[in-house]
Amino acid sequence: MHLSDILRAPKAVLHDHLDGGLRPGTIIELARDCGYQGLPTEDPAALAVWFRDAADSGSLERYLETFAHTCAVMQTREALERVAAECAEDLAADGVVYAEVRYAPEQHQERGLGLDEVVDAVNAGLREGERRSGGRITVRALLTGMRHTERSLEIAELTVAHRDRGVAGFDIAGGEVGNPPARHLAAFQHLRRHNCHFTIHAGEAVGAESIHEAVQVCGAERIGHGVRITDDIQVHDDGTATLGRLASYVRDNRIALEVCPTSNLQTGAAKSYDTHPVDLLRRLGFRVTLNTDNRLVSGTTMSEEFRHMVDAFGYGPAVFQEFTVAAVESAFLPLPERQRLIDEVIRPGYAALRARSGQ
Numbered sequence: 004m005h006l007s008d009i010l011r012a013p014k015a016v017l018h019d020h021l022d023g024g025l026r027p028g029t030i031i032e033l034a035r036d037c038g039y040q041g042l043p044t045e046d047p048a049a050l051a052v053w054f055r056d057a058a059d060s061g062s063l064e065r066y067l068e069t070f071a072h073t074c075a076v077m078q079t080r081e082a083l084e085r086v087a088a089e090c091a092e093d094l095a096a097d098g099v100v101y102a103e104v105r106y107a108p109e110q111h112q113e114r115g116l117g118l119d120e121v122v123d124a125v126n127a128g129l130r131e132g133e134r135r136s137g138g139r140i141t142v143r144a145l146l147t148g149m150r151h152t153e154r155s156l157e158i159a160e161l162t163v164a165h166r167d168r169g170v171a172g173f174d175i176a177g178g179e180v181g182n183p184p185a186r187h188l189a190a191f192q193h194l195r196r197h198n199c200h201f202t203i204h205a206g207e208a209v210g211a212e213s214i215h216e217a218v219q220v221c222g223a224e225r226i227g228h229g230v231r232i233t234d235d236i237q238v239h240d241d242g243t244a245t246l247g248r249l250a251s252y253v254r255d256n257r258i259a260l261e262v263c264p265t266s267n268l269q270t271g272a273a274k275s276y277d278t279h280p281v282d283l284l285r286r287l288g289f290r291v292t293l294n295t296d297n298r299l300v301s302g303t304t305m306s307e308e309f310r311h312m313v314d315a316f317g318y319g320p321a322v323f324q325e326f327t328v329a330a331v332e333s334a335f336l337p338l339p340e341r342q343r344l345i346d347e348v349i350r351p352g353y354a355a356l357r358a359r360s361g362q
């Protein structure tokens with residue numbers, strides 16, 4: 004597949020962190036505006052490289068440190084609106100037609116914003132970005148609770164309160180080691196009582212037991228990353244595989260895995276694109292979606308993730324349509340909206356692409 008076709012292909016992203024995807028130039032301008040002195044450089048190109056190098060260290064904890072800088076400049080209504088609008092614009096320019104963008108409201112209160120003000124500012128920015136993109140993209144927010152803090156129930160309540168106003172669901176993120184998802188059971192129970200969607204980061208730094216807890220104890224509808232589900236899959240020499248009960252459950256119940264290949268390489272959850280389990284999981288029938296995780300910090304875009312998959316596995320439009328439809332089918336949107344995106348945007352987009360490329 005040519006680069007121009009990859010860019011043109013309709014894409015959907017379910018796992019993209021708002022604070023991991025800022026434009027380098029915006030970080031520098033916002034830092035000046037708010038007097039933040041902590042940036043390692045004021046040159047946008049050098050700053051982009053710095054973020055990527057810091058994230059390439061192979062440790063999830065070190066990777067998460069880079070967010071101190073981005074969050075430091077996202078502490079006012081204006082800054083949040085700008086970052087959110089640019090996020091929607093950048094995704095749309097990359098051919099993304101549906102995005103769920105997540106962030107932790109509690110990390111944007113250093114200068115006195117209330118939780119509702121944070122959510123309202125991000126929503127206003129996302130609507131502005133959709134508008135500037137001429138309606139080519141639909142964006143919803145997911146509110147993230149942090150694993151290491153005690154505010155997940157409060158954030159779950161915030162999610163329920165804002166769910167008909169641009170917020171589609173909830174997530175738990177942060178360092179996985181030593182912070183099992185069941186610590187936040189009260190939050191998940193609140194969401195379930197209110198019929199509210201949620202996903203959980205699991206199976207990235209910790210193995211299958213973390214996915215088991217997220218799905219069976221907490222009730223996650225999707226899994227952020229989830230690549231360590233391979234711990235429960237035995238691959239034989241002849242290429243066939245035997246699934247354990249957890250892996251079967253996840254596959255058979257169509258629980259989407261929000262797979263982020265480049266991010267996995269950076270945090271050490273996978274060794275290379277060629278050996279990334281995304282292809283094995285797809286072939287075994289898991290509902291696999293492709294995602295960016297953190298566009299700035301991982302130096303990636305959806306098109307870049309597609310390109311890596313073309314290089315590693317030779318995927319063409321048919322497989323990318325499969326990933327994109329899978330993502331929209333697992334989106335936290337009402338069914339008619341999902342169907343409309345699939346029937347009116349994604350399928351026609353890929354049909355045009357196949358007609359052009361003769362594939």
Ligand SMILES: [Zn+2]
Binds near residue numbers: 018020176204
């Ligand atoms: Zn993530």
